[in-house]
Each structure stands twice: as C-alpha cells, then as structure tokens.
Amino acid sequence: MASSVYTIPNFSRFSVFTYSRFNLSESESDICVFIKEYKDRIKRQLLREEENDKTPFISFAEKKPSSANVAWLNENYKRFFQYTPNESVLKLHFLSDLGFINCMVYSPDGNFIVVGHSSGLIQMRHGQTGVVLYTLRNIQFPPKPIYSICFSRLDDKVCYASCMDGTVYRIEIPNMNFSTEEVPKYCIRTDPGLESLNMQFYGAPGMSTHAQPFISQRSPALSMGVTADESKMVVGYGDTSIKIYDMETQEAEATFKVHKLRLQFIPKKLQRMHFGQVCAMRCHDQKPYMFATGAWDKTLRIWDVRCKVGCVMTFEGVDICSDSIDLNREQCIAGSWLPTEALGVWDLTARKRLNIIRVQNRRPDVDGEYIYACRYWRSNQFNRKGKYAVIGGSGTNCVEVINLHNRYITCSYPAPGTVLAITSHEERIAFGGTAPVFNIVSFHDPKHEKYESPEDAEYDITKSVTLFRDDSDSICSKSEVDGTKSVMAAASNAASMTAPSMISRVSVGAAASQKLA
Template identity: 25%
Template sequence: MRTIRKHSNSGYQQHSSTQRHTGPTHWYACAINHRRRCRQCACVHGSPRLPEAHALLLTVGCWGRGGRGDRRDCHSGRARKVGLPDAENNCEMARRKLQEAILAAEGLRVSEENSKGRDVYTELCVRQRVFLSKDSSGIYSIQFSPDAQQLAVGFGNGAVQVLNAATGIVASELFPGHRTRQAVTAMRYYPKHINILMTAGADGIISIYNTETGWQVVEMKEEENEIHALDFCSDGNVYATAGKDRHIRLYDSRTSQIVKVFEAPDFKSSDNLTLMSGHSRRIFALRFHPDECHIFLTGGWDNSIKIWDKRMEKEARRFINGPHICGHGIDIRDNQILTGSWAAHNALKLWDYRSLRLEKTIPFPLRKGQSEFLYTAKFCNSEVVIGGGSGTHSAHAINYKNNQDLGGIALGRNTVQAVDTVLDGQLIAVAGISGNLHMATLY
C-alpha cells in the first residue's frame, strides 16, 4: 500500500450552495439550505409539498426569494427587516398565521419510524439533464453524500468529479482520468465524515479522497482483481470490497488494512463445498445491512444472494437462490431485500429478509417487444423503488405497494448503469453509457 497526497486545482470551480440561484433550480437550492436550519421540523425538505408552516415561511421570504417581509429563522423566531412599505397590519397578520401554523405542525410531529410512508408520491419528475466533460467515457457509478449536498460521479476512464447536488455544477475534479485507467465501478462516502469519499475500479485500485480539499489521501490496489462492489458497514468501522476474484475483503476504515478475507472456494479441488461456501462466479453487488453492522449481502453471476456475518470464519449464513446480479442490483431497507436481475422478465423482486421468502415480483414497465435486463435497483423510500438497465434503456420509479409506475428517465439508446437517491426520493440521479446524467425528484 502506498499513500499519495496531492492537491489538484485543475478544473476546480468554487460553488457555494448558499449562493442565491435563479431559474428552475432556485427552489431546490433554497430547500437544501433551509434543511440545514430546520432539522427538527416536521416537513419533507427539498419538496414543494410543504406543511402549512413552511408554506407561510416561504411567503414571508424565509427562503430568500427577495420578496418583501421578514426573513425569519423558523426556530429562533428572530426576524430582520428588509423593507416594509406596506402596512404593518399585513405583516402582523402573516406573523400570527405563521405562529398558528408552527403550533399546528408541532402537534403533528411524530417520530421518524412512525412517519415513514406518510407522504404519497405520484410522479417522478426530471429536473435537469447534466452535461459533463467526461461524458464520452460513460458513467459507471454515482453516489450522493450523506448530507445530500454533493453527488460524486465515476467515469469509464477512472475520472472522479464531485457535483453540487442541487445545481449539477461541477464543484471539483478529484481525478482527471487517464487512458490507462479503467472504470470507477463503485463509490461510497464514509459514514462518519461527509467529506471523505472512497472509490474502487475495474483495475483493482481503491482511492480515498477528501472532497473538501480535493486531495487524494490514499491509493492502493488489489492485485489481479476487478473491484465491482464496495460498501461501509453502518457504524463506519469496516468497509468491504468484492469483484472478479470472488474474494470478499474487509478493511479497517481507519488504517485501510485488511482485517479479514472470505476466500472464494476452489470448485476444482475442494470436496467440502456447500451452498454457503461462497460465490462460484464474479461478484457485482455488496450491501451492508443498514441496522446490523455485522451483516452484509452479496450477489453476482452465480444466480444467488448470500448473506454474511463478518464475525463468522468463512461461510455465508444464508442464501437466496435465483437473482442474476450484474450490477448494483441489491438493496435492503426495513427488513426487505430488493434485487434487480439481468433477466428478460420478472427482474425486480422483493424478498423478506427474515424468512428469505419472495414477497412479490414488482412489474417493470415495458413496451411491446422490450425486455427488462436490470443492472441496478434501489429503495427510494418505504413505498417506492427505482431500477434501470439495458432492456428499456431507462430507469423507472415504481410504487411497489400498488405497482404504480411513477415515471421513467429514458437515456435514448444508452444503458442505465447507475442510480442513487437520498432524502426519501427527493434527490434522484440516473446515469449510464455516454454520461446521460439526469437529476429527478419524486412528487
């Protein structure tokens, strides 16, 4: 392992998320900024569907549209005058309505667990298509930061760019890419530090960047391996990689030293093989359980999902037979497992984590003569999933409770290779061959 420190200013563009924006992204940028100040309120931030309290805040200029009235912090109650040529009565009336609405919102506030699924989303709306300088190399991985401020993008030539998630503007280029480098196939933000980004590629190279400074702080390589999957456990102490050689390597997050390897079985010489022995073909997906830091799932070309406990010696604990995983096609939420298979039909499925039984097959929208062939699938929230691939050259958001198609993002004739979402679907990114990065939101 070798450590590299460098600071590249090439192509670096400063862009503040607190800057006033105009045009169609104005409300969204404002919503992101407002979310920082209002972490305890009951609204769904970043959405135009605001509770009455925040709708009133918007009318009196809290989000900075430049209108007349008080600009008021919704928790501190402080206000500053920005020019009130109108009668004071109008302002006083707005204040009273605001206070009443805030009290009403306080009465409706519930715990996060009880509020899941509270909003009913009916439509997927594309906000913008983002054109990037490396689009010709294709986009193979995307990842939102935990605070939803950044979107990291990995390209086919090894380039890594970080975008402002609200505007799509490139904030920094962490690596410019090179003709000798291969695709960045996986990336994750460190759960304990929102400015630490880890990437892995088909050339076996793992890189760790500080997105705030633009420095590459660590680079190392898994020799003779193509890394296709990477994830952190929920407490951030360990991360794991998997790929072509079928070994699953667990690293200490602080030192980036290997602490454990689940070695792939040798199917030619071993006589003690079981269904728990490991994958027989390359691994394309790896996902830690969001609540149980010791548990993770893997899937690949051998038509199986294996469930591992990193405390065990060598074998998987349980397995699901069937899903043919060829990309980031595994997700887990609320004790449900979502799989997106590279299969012509019935590719999107929901499984019960506890019993491992198939709960349902989620219908993926098709036109006549089309097939599904999904590369990626992900939960948006407790009711909506999104998946995409090469069959329709599109990604679709689907309410799996009622099988309603909420809308799709078509990439022309280009394959969808990457999907990510945060804030329960308030920010969605879809990308693939020839770039084709699209930003969308659920309404």
C-alpha cells in the first residue's frame, strides 16, 4: 500500500492574519510608532527654530493663511512692514498650545470661569479680569478635547466636564482667597497637585484636588447636563445615544438609542430618539425632570426623565451643530448653522415654534449668521423673563446681544475668529473660540435706566407759607391771605414749567442743604 503525503499550501504571502493601522509586524506596536512620529515632529520644530523661523508649538491641526492674505501682505510690504521691527505681523498664527475654546461656564457666584479647551486643558480664570488661577492638564497622549462643562447644583466647589475620550470628570475646585471687588492686576497661580486630569490609584485614594473620572464610556461624550435637584446626570454621546445616570450609584438608569437600520421601519412621526451625534444638551433650571437636546439629525427634542419611552416633543428643521440651545421658564431658544433665520424661539407649553428672529438692524456686509453658540443672558435683575439672548458664530464675526421682543441687536462685540462658547453672569459676558483670545465684556441696556426722583429731596412749597398765625394771635387780614395765595400760585406755575434736569438739580441741592443742617 503506497503511502500518501498531504502537503499544506503556503498562503502566507496572500493572507494577513493581523491588522494594524500602520501594517506593523507582531513584534512592533502602535506606541512605538507614536513615539517615533512625535520625535520626528520635535526635530522638525528644532530645525525651524535654528533657521529663525518663528512658529508656534506643533499642533494636531494647523491652518495656513489663505492665498488672498499672502498676496495682500506681499503687495503692501513696502507700505506697512518694510521699516518696522514687528516682523511677526507677516505670519498669521491661528492656534496656540492651548487649542480652541470649546466650552466655558461661570460659577454661580460669578467669581471665576471654568474654560475647556480642545487640547484637553481645563482652566479656572478670574471672573472679572480673566487671568488664570489654575490649570488642569490631561496626562494622556494624544489629549482629547473638552466639549461641555457644568456646575453642581448643590456644591459650588464641584463641576463636571465631558471629554472626547468618553469620560465625565468630576473637578473639585480648591479654596482660593480672591474676590471680584478687589481686582488684581496680575494673578497667575498654579498648584502642582492640579496638573493632571486623571490619576490611577493602586490603593485607597486620599483627599486630592484634581479631576477624577466620574462616568466612563467608550463613545465620546459630547454634551452633558445635571438636573435641577442633582439626582440625575444626562450625557449625550457621539454614537447617537443619551444616557441618564444616577448621581449616587453612577449607573445608567435609562438609555435612549435607536439603530439606523430600524429607522426605515419606524414612521417619521413616531421617531422619538436621535439618530445623529448629540452635540447639545441643556437641563431646566427649575424643573428637575425636563431637559432639551440637539443633534446632527436636524432635530430639537424635549425630554422628560419620567418618560422611559423617548422624547415628549420633537421640533424638526433645526440644524444644530454645536452647543447652541438654552432653556428659560417655558421657552427654548436654539441657534442653527444657517445663513439666515438661524435663531428660533419655541414655546414648550403650546408645543410649537413662537417665531423666527429676523434681526432688523444687522449690518449689510454680513454673509450669514451660522450660529455656533447661543445662550440666554443670565441676569436675575433684568432678564428673568428671557428677553435677551447672546449669540455667536462664524458668519457675523462678532457676539451679539439680541432683544427677542423687538428683534433688534442691542449690542455687539467684535470677535477675533469663530465664536464657539458663550457664558454670562449679570453684566459680564465671556466668550471665546478658534482664536487664541479670551474675552470678557460688560453689557448694559440704556432702557434699564428709569428716572426716579428721590422722595426725601422733594421740596414742599406749602411748608414755607402759613395761612394762619398762632392761636394766641388774631386771624390774619384778607390782604395777607390774598398775598399768600398769589405767592403759592406763582410758585406752582414755576414748578410746573421747570425742566426735569432743573428738578433734579433742585432736589440734589435740597438734599445737600438737609445734610448740612
């Protein structure tokens, strides 16, 4: 019997059993490639510095000036820059080592601002001057951007930040002795214990003033909010899901997500979940069960924590591309990335859109609105009813305070670059975006000034004239009475003909005389 030999064919040249982004062998890893790339970038940076070519720190995304700007600079070089020492004007740097400002929020008392950057940095700044008080740096590489920040409803020293790595961090704000009344000229502080966003403990963690991972998921956390009673935390992710967590157990109580393949079997009127990235979220300040979300599926949805099926209201045609929604009482505003009619107001009680804000006094050279950030002006004294809204984007090149009642721009502030984040507290408005500039401005509407005459300073004419004498004396004669009447009539006519400015001067003089007396 002849013996048969079976040979195994060699498919090693045609089949790849392992897959890698860089087609590496089994002995190599992606970490080595990352370190090698980073090393090469540092070498290129050193070569540029040796050639006296001033460039910023190598960023992950770099935008070069357009050809039109370069042509204009070359044409006007002899006119503006030939004999000037400021050579860096010829180079337009759009990024810094901090990255874009993606989000910011004022503290409840307005003493400081917490700012989140695209480079993974979180900075706490002074609420009035904007100087840096401390900085949190992420230890992971490459760093992931921070997309939303919100403060705790119960504790002013705790805030939460959602990151692109899918983690919601809990930040403990240290006790620092500073106030907004005594404004420091230079106030830059730092703490070595705050130089990390996440730390790994191999035992029982002690008391530390840094950011700890509060909730972790695989999908990027793009938006976040805390309910009014701080019993729930709502997080919107990049995989179109919305999860409601319990603040004590940190476990998901409800998850709202629908697969794209199932949408074709669900009628459009019955779709009660997002099928796009949830990029905007806002919890109601008074109602602990209500929150609003916006996604890339061009819908604005209102949710109820008690409803486990889905949203309770859906408004279509809202092209939200960033955190540009806000709630106040029974109304909701949303900014869309549209050239015109980008700002809308919705009534949550009537479940319909109230109006589209078509601004009447905007300058004619604006190409479009393209709103990225939209917020109500947070002022307990002048804007409790939601009369003013603050918007910013990439079309107007400025931040505008709009009166929603008469659809007029009350005030506008020029912005260097695209505006991505806006926050406000009383008369102060802070904003930032793609440009490496942090802005704090003050807003005051002259319509809030009302003429109020001091009550104590009013001068009573009848006190200086007496019609009757003392009881011991006899009654005055008729001529004296007629004379006093004529004096009173002349004084009353003079008081009615005086201007308001003259009245204010007289009242101030009377008050000064009373103080001297």
